[in-house]
Amino acid sequence: MENVKHPVGRSYGQFCGLARALDVVGDRWNLLVVRELLPGPLRYGELKSFLPGVASNLLAERLRTMESAGVVERRLGDTGVLYGLTPWGAELREPMEALGRWAIPLLATGRGDDTFRPRWLALALPAMLRDRTAAPPVEVGFDVEGLLIVLRIDEDGSSARIDADRQPETVLTAGPEIVIGLVAGALSVDQALASGAALLGNADVLQRVFP
Amino acid sequence: MENVKHPVGRSYGQFCGLARALDVVGDRWNLLVVRELLPGPLRYGELKSFLPGVASNLLAERLRTMESAGVVERRLGDTGVLYGLTPWGAELREPMEALGRWAIPLLATGRGDDTFRPRWLALALPAMLRDRTAAPPVEVGFDVEGLLIVLRIDEDGSSARIDADRQPETVLTAGPEIVIGLVAGALSVDQALASGAALLGNADVLQRVFP
DNA sequence: CCGCATCCTCATGGATACTG
DNA sequence: CAGTATCCATGAGGATGCGG
Numbered sequence: 001m002e003n004v005k006h007p008v009g010r011s012y013g014q015f016c017g018l019a020r021a022l023d024v025v026g027d028r029w030n031l032l033v034v035r036e037l038l039p040g041p042l043r044y045g046e047l048k049s050f051l052p053g054v055a056s057n058l059l060a061e062r063l064r065t066m067e068s069a070g071v072v073e074r075r076l077g078d079t080g081v082l083y084g085l086t087p088w089g090a091e092l093r094e095p096m097e098a099l100g101r102w103a104i105p106l107l108a109t110g111r112g113d114d115t116f117r118p119r120w121l122a123l124a125l126p127a128m129l130r131d132r133t134a135a136p137p138v139e140v141g142f143d144v145e146g147l148l149i150v151l152r153i154d155e156d157g158s159s160a161r162i163d164a165d166r167q168p169e170t171v172l173t174a175g176p177e178i179v180i181g182l183v184a185g186a187l188s189v190d191q192a193l194a195s196g197a198a199l200l201g202n203a204d205v206l207q208r209v210f211p
Numbered sequence: 212m213e214n215v216k217h218p219v220g221r222s223y224g225q226f227c228g229l230a231r232a233l234d235v236v237g238d239r240w241n242l243l244v245v246r247e248l249l250p251g252p253l254r255y256g257e258l259k260s261f262l263p264g265v266a267s268n269l270l271a272e273r274l275r276t277m278e279s280a281g282v283v284e285r286r287l288g289d290t291g292v293l294y295g296l297t298p299w300g301a302e303l304r305e306p307m308e309a310l311g312r313w314a315i316p317l318l319a320t321g322r323g324d325d326t327f328r329p330r331w332l333a334l335a336l337p338a339m340l341r342d343r344t345a346a347p348p349v350e351v352g353f354d355v356e357g358l359l360i361v362l363r364i365d366e367d368g369s370s371a372r373i374d375a376d377r378q379p380e381t382v383l384t385a386g387p388e389i390v391i392g393l394v395a396g397a398l399s400v401d402q403a404l405a406s407g408a409a410l411l412g413n414a415d416v417l418q419r420v421f422p
Numbered sequence: 423c424c425g426c427a428t429c430c431t432c433a434t435g436g437a438t439a440c441t442g
Numbered sequence: 443c444a445g446t447a448t449c450c451a452t453g454a455g456g457a458t459g460c461g462g
Contacts, residue, residue, distance in 0.1 A: 014263075015325040015326065017311030019331075022242060022243070031229060032230060045443060055437060056437090057446070059445090091313055098305050098309045099306040100227075101305075102232055102306055107226070114222075221452090256425075266456065267456085271425080291424075292425075
């Protein structure tokens with residue numbers, strides 16, 4: 001909470017929480033940068049490669065702005081410069097997950113020509129499971145285009161990615177690209193399927209679960 | 212959920228809920244327009260006057276874009292054109308409240324030169340109270356610069372603005388501009404004070420409640 | 423008046439090239 | 443690899459106009 005201020009240039013100039021939040025993270029690419037940093041710190045080049053279409057100068061400027069706003073921090077790793085989230089910046093997970101949940105109908109149109117990186121699911125999977133899991137704690141694994149993501153969801157709704165060397169008890173499929181493995185816990189088949197289907201735009205299952 | 216699609220121009224082109232949400236509501240002014248429409252439909256002119264600094268053409272274009280995206284809808288009131296939110300658009304309340312809560316530290320710097328409209332509180336008050344109310348249902352009234360806002364918060368976390376002809380049992384003050392009246396229920400004095408103080412940037416109280 | 427459309431200027435975004 | 447510098451396209455913002 002130290003060093004938290006919002007910029008003067010191009011501010012909405014409104015004494016309102018939402019408006020001031022948008023002053024800080026409302027600029028183009030900002031929230032997507034945060035999404036990339038949520039699982040852990042990254043280098044500039046990784047960041048750039050994970051955000052197809054972002055211009056080099058824009059990425060640099062956004063990182064500088066968010067750093068001075070207190071959302072992002074530069075760290076000196078042993079291998080070079082690392083960009084990570086401050087604790088306050090990491091708290092953006094909740095509003096971002098809420099936005100992602102709101103956008104579920106937009107995913108029902110399918111992938112189309114859009115690019116897809118399994119990395120996106122690090123935000124989306126916990127968001128989808130959080131409100132639809134009957135009895136946490138639960139562990140669920142997703143095999144998305146070969147990348148295995150295994151999550152543990154706790155009683156308080158928090159979730160964490162855990163190591164992936166687990167054999168799923170049950171294996172389902174929610175589309176041509178995703179395989180869901182129920183590792184342990186009481187997550188229902190329908191719930192897991194619905195989450196995976198929503199994430200990959202399986203309109204049929206979506207229609208059944210979000211009528 | 213019918214007619215829900217995201218635009219092609221200037222899209223992030225990512226198959227990701229957050230990215231697609233930003234394709235729809237990520238453009239400048241969009242979420243602030245939604246904030247204005249959240250309490251109820253408005254005319255174009257009201258919208259414009261409630262959003263200081265927005266350009267006329269921008270407002271018109273944003274309204275058109277969000278209408279074709281399924282967030283906003285035109286209604287023909289007996290008095291003329293009214294802009295309102297679709298049910299799906301109204302569901303933006305949750306992510307917006309989450310963003311507003313995240314931005315509490317940004318309010319601690321105080322109002323400064325920013326403009327302030329009591330209308331903003333229609334979003335902020337429920338957002339602040341939702342996570343900090345000990346025992347709903349509760350009713351709380353805020354007198355902000357002469358505008359009385361009385362809210363009822365229910366067990367499920369939902370909140371609604373109710374009629375304002377109620378005499379508060381207890382009257383507090385959280386700053387020169389806001390008076391909090393506890394109308395009924397178990398909301399503690401500290402919680403009400405903290406909410407009001409946070410909303411008006413009373414840094415002292417903020418520091419006590421959000422250390 | 424209200425609900426926009428048009429015009430104009432300037433700041434910002436985006437793609438590419440370039441440098442320490 | 444980690445950014446800057448440059449150039450062009452586009453969007454933002456203010457003013458004004460215009461039909462209903």
